[in-house]
Amino acid sequence: MTIAEERYSLNGREIVLRSARLDEAQMLLEYLKTVTGETRFLMAESNEITYTQEEEEQFIKKHNEAKDELLIVAFVDGDYAGNCSFTGEEGSRRARHRAGIGIALFQKYTGFGLGRLMLKRLLQEIQAxxxxxxxxxxxDGNERAYHLYESLGFRECGRIPNANKYDDGTYADDIFMVLPF
Ligand SMILES: CC(C)(COP(=O)(O)OP(=O)(O)OC[C@H]1O[C@@H](n2cnc3c(N)ncnc32)[C@H](O)[C@@H]1OP(=O)(O)O)[C@@H](O)C(=O)NCCC(=O)NCCS
Structure with missing residues (x-):
């Protein structure tokens, strides 16, 4: 599914939220390589991001065309700032009431309320x-994200100890959070 362009004002900055376009695949790939290098809290190391432009186009296309998926890109004063998305659980009918969420912003656009704005909009669509x-x-350790999710109503429901092992030999747990509507 897609959303048309929406404009917001946040701390004096102009925010645009909309679905991604296919011609933005390269921009999304470069973003992914950058944000994975900026934090320990995303899914992989930056040098593990090896998707091709065609694969990224397929990723955008799938989110835009599937009824149970949505990818929202955000711009701050015209600059691409990051994205958030949801994907409905596939497979068994028993799991189709569940939607999984992801979000990541460039470091320079964190900490002024954009994540909250984007997630509220995403949750609205998931519920709809x-x-x-x-x-x-x-x-574990991503205090800003944890606080934000908790303040939106998500509750911790379990964790996998040492789910992440970093190149420096340290570990971090994965924490699962759920928001029932
Ligand atoms: C996580 C992320 C999406 C949050 O978006 P954001 O725009 O930075 O968050 P917001 O500014 O909307 O809200 C952050 C909240 O955390 C609070 N916060 C900030 N630092 C904090 C800390 N160290 N401990 C606890 N709370 C903190 C803020 O006060 C704010 O809460 P409030 O609105 O109640 O005051 C964004 O920081 C990001 O993309 N980070 C890098 C990638 C990442 O971690 N993605 C999430 C993977 S699960």
């Missing part, structure tokens, strides 16, 4: 699609 709960995984 009839999902009964939203789910996400956050790495």
């Amino acid at each position: 699609q009839g999902f009964e709960q939203a789910e996400l995984t956050v790495v």
Whole structure:
């Protein structure tokens, strides 16, 4: 599914939220390589991001065309700032009431309320699609993200100890959080 362009004002900055376009695949790839290098809290190391432009185009296309997926890109005063997305659980009918969420912003656009704005908008759409709960995984130690999710109603429901092993030999747990509507 897609959303048309929406404009907001946040701390004096102009925010645009909309669905991604296919011609933005390269921009999204470069963003992914950068944000994974800026934090320990995303899914992989920057040098593990090896998607091709065609694969990224497929990723955008799938989110835009599937009824149970949505990818929202955000711009701050015209600059690409990051994205958030949801994907409905696939497979068994038993799992189709659940939507999984992801979000990441460039470091320079964190900490002024954009993540909250984007997630509220995403959750609105998830609810409108009839999902009964939203789910996400956050790495232990990501205090800003954990606080934000908790303040939106997500509750911790479990963790995998040492789910992440870093190149420097340290570990971090994965924490599962759920928001029932
Ligand atoms: C996590 C992320 C999406 C949050 O978006 P954001 O725009 O930075 O967050 P917001 O500014 O909307 O809200 C952050 C909240 O955390 C609070 N916060 C900031 N630092 C904090 C800390 N160290 N401990 C606890 N709370 C903190 C802020 O006060 C704010 O809460 P408030 O609105 O109640 O005052 C964004 O920081 C990001 O993309 N980070 C890098 C990638 C990442 O970690 N993605 C999430 C993976 S699960």
